[in-house]
Amino acid sequence: MGKLYSFKRSLWVFHASGGSCNACDIEIIAALTPRYDAERFGIKLVGSPRHADVLLVTGAIPRDFADKLRRIYEQMPDPKAVVVVGNCGTSGGVFYDSYNIAGPIDEIIPVDVYVPGCPPRPEAIIDGVVKAWLKIEKLEKQLEGKE
Amino acid sequence: MAKTQYYIPVGPIHPALKEPIRVEAEVEGEKIVKVDVKRGFAHRGIEYMGMKRNAIQTLYLSERICGICSISHPYAFVIGSEKALGIEAPPRAQYIRPIIAELERIHSHILWLGVVAHEMGFDSLLFWTWKGREKVLDLLELLTGNRINYSVFMIGGVRRDIKESHIKAIKETIDFYRIFTEEMKDVFLSDPVYKARTRGVAQLSKEMALKLNVCGPVARAAGLRMDVRQDNPYDAYADIGVRAVVPQDIVGEARGDAYDITLVRLYEIEQSLDIIEFCIDNMPEGKIMAIPNYVVLLSKIKKTVGEGIGMHEAPRGEVVHYFKYDGTRDGPAVWKVVAPSYNNINSWAPLLLGAEVADIPIVVAYIDPCMCCNDRVAVVRDSDGRTLDYSLIRRKAVEKTMKIKKELGVIE
Numbered sequence: 001m002g003k004l005y006s007f008k009r010s011l012w013v014f015h016a017s018g019g020s021c022n023a024c025d026i027e028i029i030a031a032l033t034p035r036y037d038a039e040r041f042g043i044k045l046v047g048s049p050r051h052a053d054v055l056l057v058t059g060a061i062p063r064d065f066a067d068k069l070r071r072i073y074e075q076m077p078d079p080k081a082v083v084v085v086g087n088c089g090t091s092g093g094v095f096y097d098s099y100n101i102a103g104p105i106d107e108i109i110p111v112d113v114y115v116p117g118c119p120p121r122p123e124a125i126i127d128g129v130v131k132a133w134l135k136i137e138k139l140e141k142q143l144e145g146k147e
Numbered sequence: 148m149a150k151t152q153y154y155i156p157v158g159p160i161h162p163a164l165k166e167p168i169r170v171e172a173e174v175e176g177e178k179i180v181k182v183d184v185k186r187g188f189a190h191r192g193i194e195y196m197g198m199k200r201n202a203i204q205t206l207y208l209s210e211r212i213c214g215i216c217s218i219s220h221p222y223a224f225v226i227g228s229e230k231a232l233g234i235e236a237p238p239r240a241q242y243i244r245p246i247i248a249e250l251e252r253i254h255s256h257i258l259w260l261g262v263v264a265h266e267m268g269f270d271s272l273l274f275w276t277w278k279g280r281e282k283v284l285d286l287l288e289l290l291t292g293n294r295i296n297y298s299v300f301m302i303g304g305v306r307r308d309i310k311e312s313h314i315k316a317i318k319e320t321i322d323f324y325r326i327f328t329e330e331m332k333d334v335f336l337s338d339p340v341y342k343a344r345t346r347g348v349a350q351l352s353k354e355m356a357l358k359l360n361v362c363g364p365v366a367r368a369a370g371l372r373m374d375v376r377q378d379n380p381y382d383a384y385a386d387i388g389v390r391a392v393v394p395q396d397i398v399g400e401a402r403g404d405a406y407d408i409t410l411v412r413l414y415e416i417e418q419s420l421d422i423i424e425f426c427i428d429n430m431p432e433g434k435i436m437a438i439p440n441y442v443v444l445l446s447k448i449k450k451t452v453g454e455g456i457g458m459h460e461a462p463r464g465e466v467v468h469y470f471k472y473d474g475t476r477d478g479p480a481v482w483k484v485v486a487p488s489y490n491n492i493n494s495w496a497p498l499l500l501g502a503e504v505a506d507i508p509i510v511v512a513y514i515d516p517c518m519c520c521n522d523r524v525a526v527v528r529d530s531d532g533r534t535l536d537y538s539l540i541r542r543k544a545v546e547k548t549m550k551i552k553k554e555l556g557v558i559e
Contacts, residue, residue, distance in 0.1 A: 022213055026214065095193075
């Protein structure tokens with residue numbers, strides 16, 4: 001399966017912040033900085049979705065932002081994984097009854113891993129990225145078995 | 148003639164921005180000649196939701212306005228609510244609140260120092276400052292149970308007490324930050340590259356600062372002595388006598404550029420350490436909640452008719468919450484929030500004009516913008532003051548297209 005080969009290297013992550021309250025966003029940065037140090041595995045934030053393997057999305061998505069999120073998702077090369085960080089992206093959270101929320105993220109783009117928490121701890125975010133990795137590996141094994 | 152003006156869109160998703168906002172710049176060579184800021188991508192309608200929920204639910208909703216100021220909004224909320232209800236927090240709670248608020252200021256200011264270093268290209272400095280920031284998050288976790296979004300305030304008090312074992316940890320953290328702030332001062336203020344990159348960049352004069360109505364560290368860096376804790380003290384701040392940190396007191400003159408803002412923020416960390424020390428040394432004994440029973444509190448709110456304004460000096464500037472309880476429901480009938488970034492973003496357009504393209508990230512970052520605090524909904528009104536909704540505006544657009552089509556003879 002040459003198609004999934006890119007996941008055998010370190011994952012590069014693109015972070016898109018929707019209507020998030022910043023709490024998840026600063027925990028994502030904290031996950032990369034020396035205490036938790038995800039960068040030692042080569043996991044790092046990249047500036048463009050075209051370079052990324054994993055898309056981290058935070059926050060409930062306002063109506064104004066939904067089409068931008070869809071565009072970011074489409075710009076990412078395949079194979080890709082989407083990780084939702086935080087309660088509001090998972091289910092709407094405290095913003096469930098807002099007039100300006102386009103819905104939880106899985107109603108806008110396909111999601112692979114949910115990391116609940118308000119905000120989740122950096123360990124949980126790293127665990128979420130690892131889960132996305134495992135999921136892809138499992139998929140790869142299934143595909144190899146079929147061949 | 149060759150094209151000399153180019154259009155550079157920045158955002159809403161951009162590596163230099165943590166949150167969605169759009170800056171559109173026209174450049175001539177390296178010089179920016181026209182600039183426009185578009186906001187509203189992170190609008191979630193929090194005030195509307197708050198006016199449908201009860202006051203305690205709304206208090207924790209206000210915490211989610213901004214995750215970095217997750218004490219500042221509840222602080223203004225509880226003060227405003229207490230004024231409307233006519234109750235007062237017990238003295239011990241009034242001393243616990245500033246401790247948590249100042250710890251948040253320390254973490255927010257260190258966060259900003261890291262972000263601005265990152266925007267400039269000093270990534271190792273980002274990592275070093277954020278390594279130091281983890282210590283205050285550990286303390287906040289010990290005191291409140293969470294690293295961010297502490298849920299520790301309550302209308303008429305605080306939910307968690309500070310115990311004897313906590314005080315030891317607080318003192319240790321203060322000692323750590325006394326040394327760490329000195330190190331940060333050494334790195335940020337005496338580094339020649341940092342100085343060259345920030346001196347004269349994003350320079351705001353005193354007159355400009357007044358005219359643009361900026362607040363918080365941005366205004367103080369321009370030399371304006373304004374600080375809610377000084378001008379309109381509340382809780383234990385009234386006993387402490389906080390003075391605004393302005394550059395003219397530290398280095399003799401205020402230039403109002405990005406370097407002066409760094410100076411103000413670094414010295415404010417020291418000021419916060421002093422405030423925390425004062426609070427733990429002078430903390431009175433007693434209870435921590437005026438009305439410990441939430442059901443009693445909610446029924447009191449339901450019977451209350453009144454209004455109140457709460458103000459707090461957030462790390463970024465002043466936060467103002469306005470409340471009106473109308474005696475019919477257990478939540479606010481009117482709730483209005485004004486966040487500091489709303490004023491501070493006004494300074495972007497004048498500062499970017501004439502600046503270089505490479506200075507956009509510094510100008511954008513120097514006010515520590517917080518889009519989730521300030522994004523509003525845009526309401527278009529016609530000349531009679533009636534609100535025009537989107538479907539009406541769209542119908543007008545369709546009508547105009549049809550009219551032009553008719554004029555051009557495309558359709559009959």
